[in-house]
Amino acid sequence: MTTGKSVPAIGFLTVTEHAEHGLFGGYLILNVSGRPLEFHCTAPLKPSRAQEILYGPTLRPFLFGEQIGQTLLAKAKVKPLLVCTDATAMLAAREFSDVPLLLVQTDGMELKTANLSEPFALGCRKVFTSASYDEDQRNVLDKWSTAHADSLDLLEPFTRIREALEEAQKTVRPTTVPTAA
Amino acid sequence: MFDWQPTNLLSASTWDVRDHCVALEANNLSEILSSQAFPSVESPDLWVLSPKAVALKIPRTAPKVTSFTFPEAPAWVQAQPPIPGAKPQAVKTMSPDAIGEESSKKPTITRIKPPGDVIKLEDRLYYVLQPPLETLIKSDALHFPFEPFPYQYQGVAFLYPRYAAVLADEMGLGKTMQSITAIRMLLRSGELRSVLLICPKPLVTNWKREFTQWAPEIPLSIIEGDASRRHWLWQQDGVPVKIANYELLMRDKEEVLGEGMHFDLVMLDEAQRIKNINNTTSEIVRAIPRTRNWALTGTPIENSPDDIVGIFEFLSPGYMRTGMPAKRLGELARDYILRRTKEMVLTDMPPKMFRDAELDLSPEQRATYEIAENEGVINLNELGDSITIQHVFELVLRLKQICNFDPATGTSSKLERLEADLEEVAASGRKAIVFSQWVHSIEIIAKKLERLGVLQYHGKIPSKQRDPILKQFKEDKSKHVILMSYGAGSVGLNLQFCEYVFLFDRWWNPAIEDQAINRAHRIGVAGPVTVTRMLALSTIEERINQVLEHKRELFNSIMNQTGAHADLRLTQQQIFGLFNLRTPKGPIKQAA
Structure with missing residues (x-):
């Protein structure tokens, strides 16, 4: 779990999907100037057939939020002011953290089925919180105003995470973690 | 007609038509049934038909996580202190509806990429995860007198992660600015603490002027004057950048190669000066204790392909040999040299x-x-x-x-x-x-x-x-x-x-x-x-x-x-x- 180190930082949490290996999770923590402080990535995760059947439409929130998101958030040493994600299913990770979790809108993002708050602007991006956590929006805006992070583009770090995950895949031969018997 | 009264079939352990399944309350039928001998009915044990709960265990194995922690550079980590007397900047708020138009303008992004000779994953990720140069500049960490060209950002991104590099842009494309900016960023991030710049004597004042323009906050020390002053200047701590000229290296050989002298970066301007590996200047330069080596030259090959071998003897001794075919030299040098011409990058520059x-x-x-x-x-x-x-x-x-x-x-x-x-x-x-x-x-x-x-x-x-x-x-x-x-x-x-x-x-x-x-x-x-x-x-x-x-x-x-x-x-x-x-x-x- 986090140590609550008092460095103004912002977390970026996402998942990349690999056709053969499955899901790779990445969590990048940046200071407000955009410099990396921590990076955590998971071994690939592949749902079993049983999980696919039994979880049905809740499978992605389970894998993204509970399995990957929760695990990654718990590994960080620095406690960020807020965490951003570009994957709707990752909002399920909010349940396992006391840090506000934001969904940053990307081009072509499917929002209809998601349980989201009204959108609001943060820097140059449109963001949402989970509708189940009403207070997150106010908390985020308060923290943002003190963070002096306006120069940070909240979508850009996800590109870095994806490149880092690719780099890690090139270097380390991945071992898929079995998730079901 | 029959009047059906459903009963709970599953709760039955034996089978009797009179007691279970259906109650038949039709007058005529009751009479018929009571008047006739009731057939014996076998009662099978229906326990075998009841469903059994099978618990499927789905283990929730958390995926294995690999973690990387990067050194914190205080200058970057801390938010920039407000300028005394300046009005606090209001947070720029924007309507979410206006965001679409704003974000559709794709800004130029220049990323630092790890060079081929960086092997360790942690080191490679350190560079991959760095922010685009434009972000750093926007974050008020660096001020420039004017906006650099995109190819100049690329030049900075090329130099930044390299321990051996030749910036061989054609004259006039701003090698000076690019190298100063890369040095500035490395000093700020704590990766460099001591830099020695060696240039031809007539260019010392030019470099001083360029540092003042592009990195005014960096203290400089120009090595000049009589022997005792130069000794003092060489030994000076706390000045991150020293500028010396090739000509005085011969005289100050003992100083620059002396015990305890070490530079995080030695950068050679007009590096073609050391193309001849047997000349004394080249020998002294190569002997300076250092960690990083950068060379700037507009003419990496003046007369012969072997010129580049001379420069690489400084960058990475033994990496190239004289007499190697030009094709092989080109292959070996590819990841270490960046050369652009005006025609390549300044398409709108006057002819x-x-x-x-x-x-x-x-x-x-x-x-x-x-x-x-x-x-x-x-x-x-x-x-x-x-x-x-x-x-x-x-x-x-x-x-x-x-x-x-x-x-x-x-x-x-x-x-x-x-x-x-x-x-x-x-x-x-x-x-x-x-x-x-x-x-x-x-x-x-x-x-x-x-x-x-x-x-x-x-x-x-x-x-x-x-x-x-x-x-x-x-x-x-x-x-x-x-x-x-x-x-x-x-x-x-x-x-x-x-x-x-x-x-x-x-x-x-x-x-x-x-x-x-x-x-x-x-x-x-x-x-x-x-x-x-x-x-x-x-x-x-x-x-x-x-x-x-x-x-x-x-x-x-x-x-x-x-x-x-x-x-x-x-x-x-x-x-x-x-x-x-x-x-x-x-x-x-x-x-x-």
């Missing part, structure tokens, strides 16, 4: 227009020239096999001087043409640079063209007077012409306010000529630059020009890594061929 002024010698010059050449060739032939390249060079220089001026009468078709052109330049209020190989020629031109507002900049001008001369040339509207020697004026100077360049005579090496021309044709130039190359027809100059053009083509073939093997030195045959001389047997005693 550089060449105008060859091919002139006939004056009758007096021609007569003198013919005699000198004929006698010279006869003398060379008489030398037989004892002839050396030095003998040939002496004749070449003698003939080139006659092409400039007739020694007896002082007549010069070049000067006549130059005078006419420069009158036009001065009349239009513009400025020109005239290059010559000889100070003597410059002095004659200066005397003749005094009325046009002529300044001189060459080896005879003391160092302390040189910067004021450049300042005067830039600011004094009555000064239209500066006469420069190739040696003093071809590198490191920013004279982009000049629109005309005249090459009164030609240098041996096209790269040196390019450097000279690019004093004017560089970033910031307002309009096209016209380059006039003066050439005396039917003379040694015309023959040399043909060789120079050939060399230029070969240079391009190597730098483009086409794999063509090219030895760019003037060959024995080429040098002797200038006078149709027979090639002697035995070794050439002096290289071109």
Whole structure:
């Protein structure tokens, strides 16, 4: 779990999907100037057939939020002011953290089925919180105003995470973690 | 009709039609049933039909996580302190509906990529995860006097992660700014603490000026003065950047190689100075204790592919060997060299227009020239096999001087043409640079063209007077012409306010000529630059020009890594061929 180190930082949490290996999770923590402080990535995760059947439409929130998101958030040493994600299913990770979790809108993002708050602007991006956590929006805006992070583009770090995950895949031969018997 | 009363089938353990399943309450049917003997019914045990709960265990194995922690650099980690007296900036709020339009403008992004020789995953990720350069600059961490070009960001991103690098951009593209910015960022991130910049002596003040412009917060120390002062300067701690010149390295060898001396980065400007691995300067530079090595040069290959081997002996000793095929050298160098030309990156930069002024010698010059050449060739032939390249060079220089001026009468078709052109330049209020190989020629031109507002900049001008001369040339509207020697004026100077360049005579090496021309044709130039190359027809100059053009083509073939093997030195045959001389047997005693 986090140590609550008092460095103004912002977390970026996402998942990349690999056709053969499955899901790779990445969590990048940046200071407000955009410099990396921590990076955590998971071994690939592949749902079993049983999980696919039994979880049905809740499978992605389970894998993204509970399995990957929760695990990654718990590994960080620095406690960020807020965490951003570009994957709707990752909002399920909010349940396992006391840090506000934001969904940053990307081009072509499917929002209809998601349980989201009204959108609001943060820097140059449109963001949402989970509708189940009403207070997150106010908390985020308060923290943002003190963070002096306006120069940070909240979508850009996800590109870095994806490149880092690719780099890690090139270097380390991945071992898929079995998730079901 | 039957009246159905459903009952709970599953709760039954035995089967009896009267008790279970359905209650039949039809009068007639009841009578019939009661009047007849009831058949015996077998009651099977239905326990086997009841469902069994099977618990499927789905283990929630958390995926394995690999973690990387990066060093915190206090200057970056902490939010920038507010400027005293400045109004606090309000957070810019924007309507979410307006965001779509805003974010659709895709900004240019320049990312730092890990070089091929960084192997460790943690080190590679450190670079992959760095923010785009544009983000760092926007975050108020760095201020620039003006917005750099995208290719300059790429140059910074190239240098930043490299421990061995050659920035070989063509003159005028801003190697100085790119390297200063990379140093600045590395100092800020804590990756560098001590930098030694070595440059030619005339460029020290230029570097000082550029650091003041691009990184005003970095303290500098210029190594100069008498021995005791230099000793103090070398030993000075707390000054992150020291600037020394090649010339004093010989004198300060003991200092720079002394015990405890170590630099996180040694950067060489005009790195072609160390292309000869056997020269003393090169040996001293290579011996300086250091961690990173950067070389700046617009001409990584001046004469031969082996020039690049000399530079790599500084960057990464033993990585290349002399005599390697050009193709192999190109492959080895690929990840370490970044070279861009103006044509590649500045598509909207005003053009550089060449105008060859091919002139006939004056009758007096021609007569003198013919005699000198004929006698010279006869003398060379008489030398037989004892002839050396030095003998040939002496004749070449003698003939080139006659092409400039007739020694007896002082007549010069070049000067006549130059005078006419420069009158036009001065009349239009513009400025020109005239290059010559000889100070003597410059002095004659200066005397003749005094009325046009002529300044001189060459080896005879003391160092302390040189910067004021450049300042005067830039600011004094009555000064239209500066006469420069190739040696003093071809590198490191920013004279982009000049629109005309005249090459009164030609240098041996096209790269040196390019450097000279690019004093004017560089970033910031307002309009096209016209380059006039003066050439005396039917003379040694015309023959040399043909060789120079050939060399230029070969240079391009190597730098483009086409794999063509090219030895760019003037060959024995080429040098002797200038006078149709027979090639002697035995070794050439002096290289071109």
